[in-house]
Amino acid sequence: MIKLSMHDAEDLCTQVLAKSGYSTAHIAAISDVLMQAQIDNCQSHGLYRLLNCVTSMQKATVSADATPEIEHISQAILKVNAHNAMVPLTLQSCIPLLAEKAKDQGIALLAINNCVHTTALWYEIELLTQQGLVGIACTSNHAWVVPEGGNRPLFGTNPMAFGWPRPNNQAPFIFDFSTTAMARGDIELHRKEGKLLPDGCGVDADGTPSNDPATILTTGAMKTFGSHKGSALAAMIELLAGPLIGDVLSMESQKKDAGAGGSPLGGEFILAISPEVLLGGAMQAYLENAEQLFDGYAIQHVRLPSSRRYAARAKNLESGSIEMHASVYQDLMAYLQSE
Known part of the structure; x- marks a missing residue:
């Protein structure tokens, strides 16, 4: 995990979304939602979702400026x-x-x-x-x-x-x-970090239980x-x-x-x-x-339910910083530095 100031995290959101081509109104709204999740320490629903925003624009499956x-x-x-x-x-x-x-x-x-x-x-x-x-x-x-x-x-x-x-x-x-049994974003984070999943999260292509996140996300399915x-x-x-x-x-x-x-x-x-x-x-x-x-x-x-999020929110707002997975940060920086 790495630490970023709130200002730097918000700036990262803005830069990534702007480079992807989102309009000013959408950048502000998306950034607010993702920052709220990140401040609550919900890693799979925070700045990690910027990668999905980028991919969707690259694949031309989402509008950049629709009202x-x-x-x-x-x-x-x-x-x-x-x-x-x-x-x-x-x-x-x-x-x-x-x-x-x-x-x-x-x-x-x-x-x-x-x-x-x-x-x-x-x-x-x-x-x-x-x-x-x-x-x-x-x-x-x-x-x-x-x-x-x-x-x-x-x-x-x-x-x-x-x-x-x-x-x-x-x-x-x-x-x-x-x-x-587990959020898809959490399964994706397990795949990025090379970790096996607990029992009951998914199956392979034959419907046989699997603990491999890559198998579940590609040829298999979630449960x-x-x-x-x-x-x-x-x-x-x-x-x-x-x-x-x-x-x-x-x-x-x-x-x-x-x-x-x-x-x-x-x-x-x-x-x-x-x-x-x-x-x-x-x-x-x-x-x-x-x-x-x-x-x-x-x-x-x-x-x-939610008490853990509220506690994380209070702590992060007091410190003025958030934590995020280093691998996610590196992927986002690599995108910003790409041609």
Whole structure:
């Protein structure tokens, strides 16, 4: 691992994205999302994702400058065409509109089409909890994952996230995970560092369990967590982030890529719920009552989801620096120095 100042890390983001050809608006939005993940010490979703941004531009599978096209379907539904762009600019444009609808109607939906979901889902979920809203989000991608018992990829990594605002200025309760046994970015980092994977992460081309990240990422496939239960959740996300909002399934996303090797293009489903509209004057009492659940974690000395990220965030913001894998830094510098 190496250390970079926040300023140098942000500058690295800007330089890489600018050299790749992204517009000023997209550079600012993508950099903000990736830096948030890096500050939270999420290595597989932070500056490492710049490599994906570069590859997608080189393969001409993503737009460098598309403006999100926003349609107000109803008082509670927003539909946005990202026009094959990375999603951060759409999120910055539309999450405030989604929050406004949810506060007015009690519940609101944001359906994003034709986007590349650049990094973790907690970014948009945290924006919603900051508005006092409960949030749920999911997205699909390329078909890299076999259904339980299968040997042919059918699902994407299909992450989902949930956020709950907590009273008294406490950090929100947020979980965000892929429905695979390990995130694809983490498997890629294992491959870069020559490390074998733990059991249960994937299979080879014959459906035989494999611990080799290169095999899983090329000729094989990833596995869902939790056997048939994780597989069912992955199928649910395929439907919510695909056909329900008028977008593609993961296997269709792969076909559209046609072997180019670009980042997955597809849909994102985001739901926002207002406890204030739903509960009225009783909202505060019920939010306080919900704290019993989180107290139960503390009493048993069990880590609350996201607490590790929040601790890393506080530490890194205080130090004014971040850590990143040396191999990722070297790859990014090599790209900047290339012709």
